[in-house]
Amino acid sequence: MAYTVLKVCGAVYLSWLGLQLLIRPRSSFSEGDDNNVSQGSWFIRGMLGNVLNPKMGIFYVSFLPQFIPAGHSPLIWTFILVSIHVAIGTIWSVTLILSTRFASAVLKKSRVVRVMDRATGGLFLCFAAKLAISTR
Incomplete structure (x- = not known):
């Protein structure tokens, strides 16, 4: 019900x-009041949104262990795998940011x-x- x-x-x-x-x-x-917010503030908002997202923790706990070699330190390998994931995510985000900066003139018409x-x-x-x- x-x-x-x-x-x-x-x-x-x-x-x-x-x-x-x-x-x-x-x-x-109309961009509204978003222009008054600093870029650092946007970064903090985005980072907090990702860090506080429970789906990311579930993803790491359920998906990453299968890629940790047997007999090796899970802590070190988890750190390595999470670092790789963060690096790929950062590259993707920078690509999107740069792309949208060029496309913004068209998107604002x-x-x-x-x-x-x-x-x-x-x-x-x-x-x-x-x-x-x-x-x-």
């Missing part, structure tokens, strides 16, 4: 978001903002429909 209530509430909320984006897409990209809002609204409505008809 609780799952059904949560599912229906989620579907209604996604539908509302989707309809808002379809009916009234933004005409321009009013026509692109409207198209993206409408596409996102349609996607939210599809997710809402899928959620509403799902059994589990």
